[in-house]
Amino acid sequence: MLLIPCPWCGPRDEAEFGYGGQAHVPYPQDPAALSDREWARYLFFRDNPKGPHAERWCHSAGCRRWFNAVRNTATNEVLAVYRVGEPRPVTG
Amino acid sequence: MVEHVEKHSPLGGFAARLAAATRASGGAVRLAELPFLTQVNVRLDAKGPAADAVRLALGIPLPVAPNTMVRGGGLAALWLGPDEWLVVGPPGTASGLEARLRGAVGGTHAAVTDVSAQRTALLVAGPRSRDLLAHGTSLDLHPRSFGPGRCAQTLLARAQVVLAARDERRPGFWLLVRSSFAGYLAEWLLDAAVEYAEPPS
Numbered sequence A: 001m002l003l004i005p006c007p008w009c010g011p012r013d014e015a016e017f018g019y020g021g022q023a024h025v026p027y028p029q030d031p032a033a034l035s036d037r038e039w040a041r042y043l044f045f046r047d048n049p050k051g052p053h054a055e056r057w058c059h060s061a062g063c064r065r066w067f068n069a070v071r072n073t074a075t076n077e078v079l080a081v082y083r084v085g086e087p088r089p090v091t092g
Numbered sequence B: 001m002v003e004h005v006e007k008h009s010p011l012g013g014f015a016a017r018l019a020a021a022t023r024a025s026g027g028a029v030r031l032a033e034l035p036f037l038t039q040v041n042v043r044l045d046a047k048g049p050a051a052d053a054v055r056l057a058l059g060i061p062l063p064v065a066p067n068t069m070v071r072g073g074g075l076a077a078l079w080l081g082p083d084e085w086l087v088v089g090p091p092g093t094a095s096g097l098e099a100r101l102r103g104a105v106g107g108t109h110a111a112v113t114d115v116s117a118q119r120t121a122l123l124v125a126g127p128r129s130r131d132l133l134a135h136g137t138s139l140d141l142h143p144r145s146f147g148p149g150r151c152a153q154t155l156l157a158r159a160q161v162v163l164a165a166r167d168e169r170r171p172g173f174w175l176l177v178r179s180s181f182a183g184y185l186a187e188w189l190l191d192a193a194v195e196y197a198e199p200p201s
């Protein structure tokens, strides 16, 4: 069980959170102008690193806010959490 | 024609069993429903003029520190999120409280919603109340981290609840739970309280 530090509420049990996939995937400026290939790339293709990964989480059973976390996918260590709109912090 | 409409609280049918568990524990835990509390959900910009107007209208501020509660004048304002609060008042005051809040926020970008029927409240008090709740939540309830004035939305026995620590000297909590989960949670509390029943003499 992970202990995830919500940027608002502090450390809470993983069961209180929902996972929202990779963070910082911008919505296309002009979706209609994309080719099928580009659209599919936006919809379905995500990074799959072994190590630090910036991802979205929602504290759904708590304050119900979305936020971002950098999690080491190999160790499950949460290296940083930051609020929506804040830049990804530098992590070791 | 309906001549008399009787109000039923979600845990009205549990009153006797909650009282029996309280008696059986010899005062170690106290369980009771606090039915029909007024609850108004408020959403607004904490840094905007509406927050000040609400403070003047209620006589208490909407707390800006996460997971805290401010009490005064028979009301409690619980932090639910950076732009969301729950204002709790005595039974039967919903329309007045809602009107006061609506008048305060005026035409600003805000929402005031009477959600009194959404949840009912339970009193979980007594010297073993922290131990009782600890059976079902991972939240650290030690007075150091969850003392008077603290509140939290969290999971208790997998049910979503709002938990608030009372200001009184004796340990105790308010537990707000959605009406449809109230029966389940009351059964869970009664089961967890068995451990604190005094052995028959």
Ligand SMILES: [Zn+2]
Pocket: A006, A007, A008, A009, A010, A059, A062, A063, A064, A065
């Ligand atoms: Zn939170």
